[in-house]
Amino acid sequence: MESAGRGKQEGDLFHSIVMSEERKDLTKFHGEGYEEGFAEGRHVGESEGKRYGAAYGARTGSEIGCYLGFALTWSVLLSQCPDDRHSKKSKVLDSLVGIIQNFPCEDPTNAKLEEDMARMRGKVTQVCAMLNIQPDFRVCPEGAGLSF
Secondary structure, rough: OOHHHHHHHHOOOHHHHHHHHOHHHHHHHHHHHHHHHHHHHHHHHHOOOOOOOHHHHHHHHHHHHHHHHHHHHHHHHHHOOOHHHHHHHHHHHHHHHHHHHHOOOOOOOOOHHHHHHHHHHHHHHHHHHHHHOOOOOEEOEEEEOOOO
């Protein structure tokens, strides 16, 4: 009888599945599964990171470009009116242009990147207050534009 019971267990298709935890191969399969999952996760993470980085970089570059165009345009407009009351405004605009030109665009790992962006935004706010304008720096699907 014992051999008949053993034969049934060996012939049972599900017996090997149920008893698989006792097999030495389990560690091998677990390790292989972990390695495959880790490699796939790394690949997906890198792809998502690149997409996010490109989108964030484009948004930041667009913002900086918009500020630079804004500052240069106002610098030209103020230079056409040689009036002493515009000299302070011109100096602040030159300061903004300097901040933008010294921004570390080539080094995305710079620890002061966010600090420099905050300083630039603060300078833009100061310029707008001095010029008495309410800018709307938005990039829209129809095209970039400024409204005052």
